[in-house]
Amino acid sequence: MGSTPRTSGERERAGAAEWAEFAAALAEVRDFVGDARGRPELRPLFVADGGVSARFDRPSPLPEAALPLKDALGELLGVLEAGYCNASHPNYHAYFAAKPRLEAVLGDFLGEALNQTPAAWRAGPGATAIESEVLAWLADFIGYPRGVGRWPGGVVVGGGHLANLCALKLARDRALGPEIQERGLHGAPPVAVYMSREGHFSIPRALDTLGHGRAALRSVEVDERGRLRPEALAAAIAADRAQGVVPLAIVAIAGTSGSGAIDPLAEIAEIAARERVWFHVDGAAGAAMAGLPACADAFSGIAGADSLTIDPCKWLFVPYGIGVLLVRDGESLLRAFPSSSHYWEELGEPDLYAMGPYGSRQVRTLGLWLLFRRLGAQGLRGLLGELLRLTSVLADRVEAAPELELLHRPELAVCAFRARVRGASAEANNRLNAELQRRLLEEGIAYVTNLDWRGTTYLRVGVNNYALCQGDIDRLVDGVISLSARIAGTAGPPDSRE
Ligand SMILES: Cc1ncc(COP(=O)(O)O)c(C=O)c1O
Known part of the structure; x- marks a missing residue:
């Protein structure tokens, strides 16, 4: 051996x-x-x-x-x-991780067993073609324009973090000019990126990585549901311009990781167009829902984005390790990552390594291709629609239970609510929900996470599993009600009143 x-x-x-x-x-x-x-x-x-x-x-x-x-x-x-x-358990409701579909697992396995890479045409022409097709299908599926020209309108990376980083790199190159790639930031003007207070931490991380620093992030006010306020955005841009700060990008969130809030994309698109600022939509989880009739209003404006992040490993049921950045102009990616290789000959073939931050990499799109082909867009929409329906059933059950309180009606497949003992102090109820989260997991009832919303602790339930049924929702709600009664009953009298 x-x-x-x-x-x-x-x-x-x-x-x-x-x-x-x-x-x-x-x-x-x-x-x-x-x-x-x-x-x-x-x-x-x-x-x-x-x-x-x-x-x-x-x-x-x-x-x-x-x-x-x-x-x-x-x-x-x-x-x-x-x-x-x-993550395959019917009451696994943490984060956005889904039970992966087996077609997707099979496709990924195939790519690995044959060791194909879409980095260079010569190292995997079929894999490269499939990747390009998947990028176009993804755009079609969510109502985003397919890329124009010969190159795919996007790049496949390892997750949402890297997709967001690439988006800010494109925005930076456009705002400061391509010379920045040679010269670096020395002597460059101060810049700013605008995002709601509920936005994802990958954006400040990207600003640090790109050398602009986290202080370049402007955290814009949100409404009572956690959606960016367009008037606050416009005011922040005006204040920066008056100080000589260059607006680099506006990042709208289409599905916050906490409560699933979707920023008003159409209004933000208008501001971005008026101000001539790069418009990026971080739809890591939420964008998968954009093509559903029920979500059409919330996502209108998505097509106006210069770039968009979508993580198929969230609500498209493929395994971890794939994030996608879609762009209107695929050649902007070529310009952002100029490269020539001494080991892959320049033969005028579509070598996708030239469009992003990777050299060789796994092909992660065979699984997604197989999933699209096996279920069809209709089938996939059916699964996503069912997630939304079950989330709504969950919200109904919470509203009907006097001992529970809904944060607000969910827009996407994520629902936040809390158990509430009437007459107990705000702190005692916060402690109750923190303990509930821990004990629900310990006792094997459900894996949910906590959401801190303006100082109040909620249980956050991601409805991620394509194999979920109504009985699972009932079991979750019944489990929360009976466990919270047990905890509140044994926790002694509340120390003060809410
Ligand atoms: C809105 C949003 N953006 C970006 C990310 C980062 O994605 P990843 O963990 O794949 O890097 C997440 C993760 O949940 C997210 O919810």
Whole structure:
């Protein structure tokens, strides 16, 4: 095992042995995954035993000796079993992570097993073509214009953070001119980026990474639902211009990570056009819903964006590790990441490494392609519509329960509410909801997160799972009501009144 074959006969025998070992291991992986996904309720929502923590704190020594694949795999599956976050569980409602569709898993597996990369046409022409097609389909699916010209209207990256970083790079190059790529920031004017107070932390991170500093972010006031106030945006831009600050970009959020709020995109698009400022929409999670009739009003204006972030690994049910930046003008990406390689010949072929920050990379779009093809846009819209319907059912149930309080009617598939003991102090109710979050998980009832909304603690429920049904929503609500009664009943009298 592991020794280099010396003849073609030896190579064939070694290849056959490797394949046989792989096929047996694959069957074991299939069974493991089948159990985890098929009866997810039999697995804890979250487990990380002491052995897993110790392994993180003190990684074991480099193994010198070979091990049969069966044994190595057994050890690996053991670690995953002892440290596991069950995103396929019907009451996993954390973040935006979804149970991945198996078509998507299969496509990703295929790309990896064949080791194709869309970085260069010569290293994966099929993968490159599929990637370009997926970018066009994504744009069609959400009502964003397909890129013009020969190059795809977007770039595939590892997640929403990097997509947002690329967007700000494009905006920066346009506002300060392409010379900035050579000269750097020395002598450049101060700049500002505008985003609602509810926007995502990847934007200040990107400003730091690009060298402008986090102080370049203007956190714009929001309304009672957490949506950016256009008049406050216009005022902030005017104040900066008066001081000689160059507005770099306006970032609108289409689905905040907290409550799912969607900024008024059409009004923001107008301001951006009037001010000639780059308009970026961060729709990492929310943009997937943009093509649904129920969301048409909220997303009107999306087509006016210069760039848009969408993370298919959120509400498009593909595994982690794919974010997409769509742009109106694909060539702007070529200009933003000028490159020539000494190892990939310049043959006039579409080498996608020239359009983004990566060199070689995994092809992460085969899975998404297979998903679009298998379900069709109609089928995908059907799944997303069902998430919205179940979120609405959840909100109805919360409104009907006297011991619960809804933050506001959800627009997307995320719903925030809290348990509330009447007469208890604001602090006591905050503590109750923090403890509820922890105990819901500990007792295996549900994995929800906390949302701090203007000093009040809520439970935030992401309705992410395409296999969810109404009984799961009922179980969640009933679980919250009975657990909060138990906690409030044992917590002693409230210390002061709300
Ligand atoms: C609005 C928004 N933008 C950006 C991101 C960052 O995405 P990622 O974690 O894929 O980098 C998130 C993540 O949840 C998000 O909700």
